[in-house]
Amino acid sequence: xxxxxxxxxxxxxxxxxxxxxxxxxxxxxxxxxxxxxxxxxxxxxxxxxxxxxxxxxxxxxxxxxxxxxxxxxxxxxxxxxxxxxxxxxxxxxxxxxxxxxxxxxxxxxxxxxxxxxxxxxxxxxxxxxxxxxxxxxxxxxxxxxxxxxxxxxxxxxxxxxxxxxxxxxxxxxxxxxxxxxxxxxxxxxxxxxxxxxxxxxxxxxxxxxxxxxxxxxxxxxxxxxxxxxxxxxxxxxxxxxxxxxxxxxxxxxxxxxxxxxxxxxxxxxxxxxxxxxx
Amino acid sequence: xxxxxxxxxxxxxxxxxxxxxxxxxxxxxxxxxxxxxxxxxxxxxxxxxxxxxxxxxxxxxxxxxxxxxxxxxxxxxxxxxxxxxxxxxxxxxxxxxxxxxxxxxxxxxxxxxxxxxxxxxxxxxxxxxxxxxxxxxxxxxxxxxxxxxxxxxxxxxxxxxxxxxxxxxxxxxxxxxxxxxxxxxxxxxxxxxxxxxxxxxxxxxxxxxxxxxxxxxxxxxxxxxxxxxxxxxxxxxxxxxxxxxxxxxxxxxxxxxxxxxxxxxxxxxxxxxxxxxxxxxxxxxxxxxxxxxxxxxxxxxxxxxxxxxxxxxxxxxxxxxxxxxxxxxxxxxxx
Numbered sequence: 001x002x003x004x005x006x007x008x009x010x011x012x013x014x015x016x017x018x019x020x021x022x023x024x025x026x027x028x029x030x031x032x033x034x035x036x037x038x039x040x041x042x043x044x045x046x047x048x049x050x051x052x053x054x055x056x057x058x059x060x061x062x063x064x065x066x067x068x069x070x071x072x073x074x075x076x077x078x079x080x081x082x083x084x085x086x087x088x089x090x091x092x093x094x095x096x097x098x099x100x101x102x103x104x105x106x107x108x109x110x111x112x113x114x115x116x117x118x119x120x121x122x123x124x125x126x127x128x129x130x131x132x133x134x135x136x137x138x139x140x141x142x143x144x145x146x147x148x149x150x151x152x153x154x155x156x157x158x159x160x161x162x163x164x165x166x167x168x169x170x171x172x173x174x175x176x177x178x179x180x181x182x183x184x185x186x187x188x189x190x191x192x193x194x195x196x197x198x199x200x201x202x203x204x205x206x207x208x209x210x211x212x213x214x215x216x217x218x219x220x221x222x223x224x225x226x227x228x229x230x231x232x233x234x235x236x237x238x239x240x241x242x243x244x245x246x247x248x249x250x251x252x253x254x255x256x257x258x259x260x261x262x263x264x265x266x267x268x269x270x271x272x273x274x275x276x277x278x
Numbered sequence: 279x280x281x282x283x284x285x286x287x288x289x290x291x292x293x294x295x296x297x298x299x300x301x302x303x304x305x306x307x308x309x310x311x312x313x314x315x316x317x318x319x320x321x322x323x324x325x326x327x328x329x330x331x332x333x334x335x336x337x338x339x340x341x342x343x344x345x346x347x348x349x350x351x352x353x354x355x356x357x358x359x360x361x362x363x364x365x366x367x368x369x370x371x372x373x374x375x376x377x378x379x380x381x382x383x384x385x386x387x388x389x390x391x392x393x394x395x396x397x398x399x400x401x402x403x404x405x406x407x408x409x410x411x412x413x414x415x416x417x418x419x420x421x422x423x424x425x426x427x428x429x430x431x432x433x434x435x436x437x438x439x440x441x442x443x444x445x446x447x448x449x450x451x452x453x454x455x456x457x458x459x460x461x462x463x464x465x466x467x468x469x470x471x472x473x474x475x476x477x478x479x480x481x482x483x484x485x486x487x488x489x490x491x492x493x494x495x496x497x498x499x500x501x502x503x504x505x506x507x508x509x510x511x512x513x514x515x516x517x518x519x520x521x522x523x524x525x526x527x528x529x530x531x532x533x534x535x536x537x538x539x540x541x542x543x544x545x546x547x548x549x550x551x552x553x554x555x556x557x558x559x560x561x562x563x564x565x566x567x568x569x570x571x572x573x574x575x576x577x578x579x580x581x582x583x584x585x586x587x588x589x590x591x592x593x594x595x596x597x598x599x600x601x602x603x604x605x606x607x608x609x610x611x612x613x
Binding site: 240 | 348349351353357358360362363364390391393394395396397398399500501526527528529530531532534539541543546548553554555556557558560562563568572575576579580583584
C-alpha cells in the first residue's frame with residue numbers, strides 16, 4: 001500500500017435528513033467513480049469524517065454494505081467537527097477515511113434468532129447491521145428490535161422504525177423514558193433494561209446485539225444474563241476517542257486492545273477480559 | 279548484511295563530516311546550547327559537542343517531526359482539491375552522534391508507523407536518513423539501556439557505529455547498506471580495521487531489571503496503587519513524551535489560511551488529560567495515575583506483546599527532563 005493513509009476520500013453530501021433535534025444523517029457519494037467502485041466495507045466498521053479546515057470526527061458507517069453506491073452516517077452535533085458538519089449543506093464536499101475496524105460476524109449468525117437492543121444515538125451503528133441482516137432476511141429466524149430514546153422526538157430513523165414496525169417478519173418494540181412520551185405515543189414507556197425484561201426474548205439460539213450509552217449497557221447486560229444469554233452471544237461496540245483509526249495515534253486502546261483495530265465490535269466475553277478503560 | 283569493520287582516524291572524522299555537508303546532506307548533530315546539548319542542524323564540524331551522555335531531545339524528529347503536514351487542500355464552494363504531502367521531496371539527512379539507544383529507538387518507531395497501515399511519509403523520510411552513532415564511553419544514573427536489550431556499544435538501528443579507541447582513533451562498524459554507501463563514497467577515509475576490541479572502551483551500564491519479568495508482572499497489576507503513588511507529582515506537562523525517542527502518539531489538527539489549509543500530524547502525549555477525553559465529558563483515563571499506567575504498560579507490555587520490541591530504549595531522557603523528578607526506573611523497579 002503506497003497511498004497516504006491520512007488522505008481522505010472526497011465525498012459529496014447527496015442528502016441530509018434531520019433525524020431528531022441535533023441529529024442528522026448524511027448520504028455521501030464518492031466524487032471519484034473509481035474510488036466508489038473499489039470501496040467496500042462490512043457491518044460494524046467506522047470511518048473518520050472531516051471538514052477541511054476543521055478536523056476529523058469518528059463515527060460508524062450507518063448504512064448497510066448491501067446498499068451499494070453510497071454510505072451514510074448519522075451524528076449528533078456536539079463538538080467542533082460535528083458542528084461544522086451540521087452546518088454543511090447538500091452538495092457540499094466532506095472527507096471520509098475508512099473503513100476501519102472489525103465487523104459483526106454476520107455469516108456466523110445464520111439460522112439464529114437476532115435480538116437488537118439500542119438506546120438513543122447508538123441506533124446508527126446498529127442500523128448498518130439491521131439492514132444488512134434484513135437484506136439477507138432468509139438467513140435468520142426471529143428478528144427483534146428493542147429501541148429506546150429519551151423522548152419521542154429523540155428517536156432517530158423515524159421512517160425506518162415505521163417500516164420495521166409494519167414488517168410482519170420483524171418485531172419492533174420502541175420505548176421512551178418516563179416523561180418523554182407524547183399524547184399519541186403507542187410504544188412503551190420506561191428505560192431500555194426494564195423493557196428488555198418485560199419483552200423477555202428467548203435466549204435459546206439467539207444472538208443479542210446491544211449498543212447504547214454505558215449506563216444502558218451496564219443495566220441491560222444483567223437482564224440478558226438472567227434471560228440465559230451467554231457472554232459469547234452478546235455483541236456490543238466500544239466508542240473510545242480516536243484520531244487515526246488505524247492503531248497509531250495511541251488513545252483508543254482498552255488495555256492491550258485497540259478499539260480501532262481489535263474493535264469496535266466486542267462480545268461480552270471479550271469485554272470481561274478487558275480492564276475498565278472505556 | 280554482515281557488519282564490516284574499519285578504522286577511521288580522528289582527523290578523518292572531520293573530513294567525513296565535511297564530505298557529507300559537501301554532498302548536500304542536512305546534518306543534525308549534538309550542539310551545546312546553554313546547559314543542554316541538542317540535536318540541531320550544523321554546518322561546521324566545530325559546532326559539534328562531543329561531551330554529552332545523551333542529547334536532551336531525541337533524534338526522532340528527523341522521521342517524525344513535531345508537526346508534519348500530511349496533506350494540504352484548496353477549497354472553493356464547488357470543489358476541494360487535496361495536495362498529497364507524500365509526493366513532497368524529503369531531504370537527505372544525516373544524524374551524527376546518535377547514541378546506540380537513539381538508534382535502537384528507530385526500530386519500535388518504524389514498527390509503529392508500519393504494520394497493516396504503512397505511513398508513507400514516515401517511510402519516505404526514513405529512506406533518506408543515515409544514522410551515524412557513537413558508542414557511549416560514559417553513562418549516568420539515568421541510563422539503563424542494558425535492561426531493555428540495549429548496550430553502550432550496540433549497533434542495532436545504526437547505519438555506522440563509531441567507537442573511540444585508546445589511540446583516539448575510531449572503530450567504524452558498518453551495519454547497513456546505507457552505511458556501506460557512505461563508506462564507498464568516502465573510501466579513502468576508511469582504513470583496515472584495528473585489532474583493539476571496542477568492549478574495553480564502553481561505559482559500564484548496569485542491568486537493573488529484567489524486561490521479561492516486568493512484562494509478565496504488568497499483566498496482573500492494572501488495578502494497583504502504584505500508579506497513583508508514582509504519578510502523584512506529575513504535572514501532566516508532556517516533557518517525558520516529547521524527549522522520548524520512541525513515543526509516537528499523535529494528534530491530527532487542521533490549520534487554515536483563508537480557503538487553503540493543511541492537515542497536520544502533531545506530537546501528542548498520553549499524559550495529557552484531553553488525550554482520551556470523550557465529547558460527552560467521560561474520560562476512560564480520568565486520572566494522572568491512569569495515564570502514567572498507560573505510558574508504562576504501552577512501553578513494557580503492549581509493545582513487546584504486539585511488535586515484539588519494548589517501547590523503551592533506556593536512554594533515561596524522560597527522567598532527566600521531568601520537572602517533578604518522576605523517574606521511570608523508580609516506577610519500573612518498584613513493580
